[in-house]
Amino acid sequence: MSTTWHVLGAGSLGTLWATRLARAGLPVKLILRDAARLQAYRAAGGLTLVEQGEAQLYAVPGETVDSIGPIQLLLVACKAYDAEAAVAQLAPRLAPDAELILLQNGLGSQDAVAARVPQARCIFASSTEGAFRDDDWRVVFAGHGFTWLGDASHPTPPIWLDDLSAAGIPHEWSTDILTRLWRKLALNCAINPLTVLHDCRNGGLQHHHCEVATLCAELSELLQRCGQPAAAQNLQEEVERVIQATAANYSSMYQDVANQRRTEISYLLGHACTVASRHQLVLPHLNQLQQRLITHLHTHGLPSD
Ligand SMILES: NC(=O)C1=CN([C@@H]2O[C@H](COP(=O)(O)OP(=O)(O)OC[C@H]3O[C@@H](n4cnc5c(N)ncnc54)[C@H](OP(=O)(O)O)[C@@H]3O)[C@@H](O)[C@H]2O)C=CC1
Numbered sequence: 001m002s003t004t005w006h007v008l009g010a011g012s013l014g015t016l017w018a019t020r021l022a023r024a025g026l027p028v029k030l031i032l033r034d035a036a037r038l039q040a041y042r043a044a045g046g047l048t049l050v051e052q053g054e055a056q057l058y059a060v061p062g063e064t065v066d067s068i069g070p071i072q073l074l075l076v077a078c079k080a081y082d083a084e085a086a087v088a089q090l091a092p093r094l095a096p097d098a099e100l101i102l103l104q105n106g107l108g109s110q111d112a113v114a115a116r117v118p119q120a121r122c123i124f125a126s127s128t129e130g131a132f133r134d135d136d137w138r139v140v141f142a143g144h145g146f147t148w149l150g151d152a153s154h155p156t157p158p159i160w161l162d163d164l165s166a167a168g169i170p171h172e173w174s175t176d177i178l179t180r181l182w183r184k185l186a187l188n189c190a191i192n193p194l195t196v197l198h199d200c201r202n203g204g205l206q207h208h209h210c211e212v213a214t215l216c217a218e219l220s221e222l223l224q225r226c227g228q229p230a231a232a233q234n235l236q237e238e239v240e241r242v243i244q245a246t247a248a249n250y251s252s253m254y255q256d257v258a259n260q261r262r263t264e265i266s267y268l269l270g271h272a273c274t275v276a277s278r279h280q281l282v283l284p285h286l287n288q289l290q291q292r293l294i295t296h297l298h299t300h301g302l303p304s305d
């Protein structure tokens with residue numbers, strides 16, 4: 001009998017994982033923030049996943065954070081800024097040897113969660129899959145990708161990776177998950193804020209080559225200083241490749257700002273600047289970018305944390 005997958009957060013990635021796990025016949029429970037959300041969810045009859053234009057409803061059972069029953073395996077699918085508080089609410093329900101999978105982008109939230117639940121094993125994930133909500137409880141699978149999972153303090157892969165294979169979730173166990181997360185963070189820092197400030201698609205940054213190159217040089221310096229030389233290798237080359245390959249797309253931060261949603265700035269550019277100052281590393285362009293972005297967010301009535 002498989003361990004039940006508790007999925008915290010019925011947003012884009014939470015739904016993408018919960019529906020595929022349920023479709024494979026695995027036990028899944030969705031954890032919603034409160035009774036009102038649970039009532040709304042039950043009225044909808046389940047989660048809908050839209051793939052290649054085809055919508056399919058999955059009646060994944062739901063419960064609230066304060067339901068009763070132990071949790072052995074928890075997929076944390078909240079935004080980075082919600083993860084710590086959401087997991088803290090669930091801490092009393094976690095089994096002594098519970099395992100958490102943290103799907104958050106950027107860095108900083110994972111350590112905050114791990115500190116809240118020191119008895120649990122926290123597995124970090126970095127995903128290139130893409131999904132968005134086009135309605136409540138309804139998610140469009142927009143971009144196939146890959147998910148790397150790893151535990152910086154324990155190299156043994158967990159047995160439930162077999163569940164991911166059964167569910168058709170492309171994944172790999174990574175022994176250098178922090179390097180992957182730092183590399184993605186650096187890519188996001190070099191691209192996303194500039195797309196917001198220049199009000200352009202990723203491809204628009206081809207006209208801001210020098211600005212991108214300067215940021216990549218500072219980001220590489222930071223990665224070297226914080227013990228991530230592999231994440232610094234050919235960074236500018238990869239940033240330029242991603243800009244070209246995703247030229248027609250709007251970055252996730254651009255979309256957040258355009259839709260008046262809070263961004264994950266603190267866990268991306270904010271985290272980079274915090275770590276740089278912790279290392280007494282002076283990165284003027286990165287700091288200036290952060291200040292420009294904060295001002296922009298405030299001008300648009302959005303929080304900067
Ligand atoms: N979407 C994507 O394509 C990708 C996302 N990521 C990363 O994955 C993470 C999740 O992103 P995404 O799925 O897009 O986010 P969404 O905003 O779509 O979903 C987050 C969900 O978390 C729920 N939530 C927040 N706090 C709580 C709580 N206390 N209790 C229960 N539920 C809670 C929200 O509930 P409610 O609906 O009630 O507000 C919401 O449903 C982010 O860090 C993102 O950067 C990474 C790669 C791709």
Ligand SMILES: CC(C)(CO)C(=O)C(=O)O
Pocket residue numbers: 187188191192202242246250251252253
């Ligand atoms: C496409 C890319 C790589 C741009 O940084 C991205 O991950 C995002 O938009 O968040």
